[in-house]
Amino acid sequence: MNVRRRLIPAALVSALGLGALTACSSDSAASGNTDKFDVVASFYPMAFLAEQIGGDHANVTSLTEPGQEPHDLEISTKQRAQLEEADAALYLKGLQPAVDEAVGQTGIKTKIDAAGLTHLEDHGTGGHTHEGEEGHAEEEGHSEEEEHGRDPHVWLDPVKYAEIAQGVGKAFEKADPDHAADYKKNTAALVTKLKGLDSDFENGLKNSRSKVFFTNHAAFGYLAERYGLTQEAISGIDPESEPSGARVRELQQEAKADGVTTVFYETLVSDKTAKTLARDANLKTDVLDPLEGITDKSRGDDYFQVMEANLKALRTALGAK
Template structure:
């Protein structure tokens, strides 16, 4: 039934785009987003009457990164309202009309937005350009246990393509993340089998979620790139490059804004490295397999209860396996996340006598987050505090 509804939605979206035609170009009216950014210091236009890009972003991290780069040189609006889980959201005809009226659509890619390939195909020829923030980043397979095989956070960056000294340089020869070319990822060996409920075939067209009817399993790939501050730097640089292409007259301002924000992200990255390098333990149990990039970057082991999609229910066998692991490793904290039910994490915690705590994948802000003026960096610091406490119990 859900697959049938999705197909009808996409047909409606195509009809809306056919009516909307070309985007209306640039605007001088500020619409803002749905979430505030703390301490957003950016270079703005030198005149009060400057043409502004109209930008739509797919979900919160893309909104935050784009706002930081664009400053007051673009009207940036987030598509997903506060409090809505990003994985299962799909654009309405009204959303599609807004996208077709924009200059730029910024999205994460890597299969995070199951609707984006269809949308990008539909807006061809409308003048709307797409910016894939994860372009050029090596995308991980969504494995059961995401960890670094080195010692104490030492990473082989030749294998993982994490060269942070070349922030703006992206290699597309071997790992070009082109979702338009039939999703050429072989999942026959790495099928992300989540038990009886999550057995998906990824042999062909792994990214065509709308047509294949996959339940936002991301084609077996892990799209949660933004949860590594080091990878967030690369996403910001991709957004900078895309905005500069869309509005070359503001290229220098975009670069200055991006440089300022990258400095903050690099400081955040250092906080994570310093805070986690001497942790007593390296493994952590989380309800949602969203922290693979974070784990890999800082020498940790992620033990997810379920899979890449937060609403995926673990099988009884998976629950038993995690409980056994927790008992053997004396785990005292089970992490759950905002925007989804904590029942699974609480069940396991009760079984082993552990406590629960929040590890936020930052897929969207809550109304409380907005009221507290929290942003990406502030929430990531909360994540660091939660991890540091759990890993030193």
């Protein structure tokens, strides 16, 4: 649709003609200059919201390819041009620094930061200690909060994801008023489905043998907090960070103390550390998907299907009744 248009500098047009620049699989053939409301989303959870709320009126392009770890994204010249030609950018500030920078440098009129539509919190690698134990942060000479910033993984909490959806819907209504009624209707339908998912998790996890689960990295802090669970992550917020020997020993002791049965890993990053810990501690392994992208390895074709698969995996690992 493009409510407003701006000229692309000649140097940029020339750069786009270079053979070295190829479209990623998530790029739309017509990501801008269409007769629809053109939205560039940073990665899958944002693209899913845009598609569900925009419906037939929106043309949605994701900057992150399916199967690509979103934290590692670097913005190409082609993608910068897509941002310039879009009607709106939907992103989650703090998750992908390259996206934050690129969006900030564009003159795009509608910039929707999902982080500003809900409250972000601090979540570390672990959630509790046992009697007689002391935290390791002070031993290392710095606090846990100094090791990480605000946790960006809000989409894994259906309640917070619904809050973001409502904010995105209002932004779409304002940016494309001709289709405001449809955006409002689509947003309401999505929020209703998310409320149903929230009920599924609440009912499915309230009666379980254990409340502690191990994950590859600390992506499930919001989900754990919402449903009265404790996430113990091998690594921190960054999925590529390596755990210390002290952290691995701590988790081995934790598994015995809390009756942990399973170490969860994910599809987009290496499972080596998770499987090593599981082998050494005589635990099982399974997938708990942080839904940063949908691939052929995902246990479902969209957000809701994968979240239901996550619920099933958690119920099994926690001994839910």
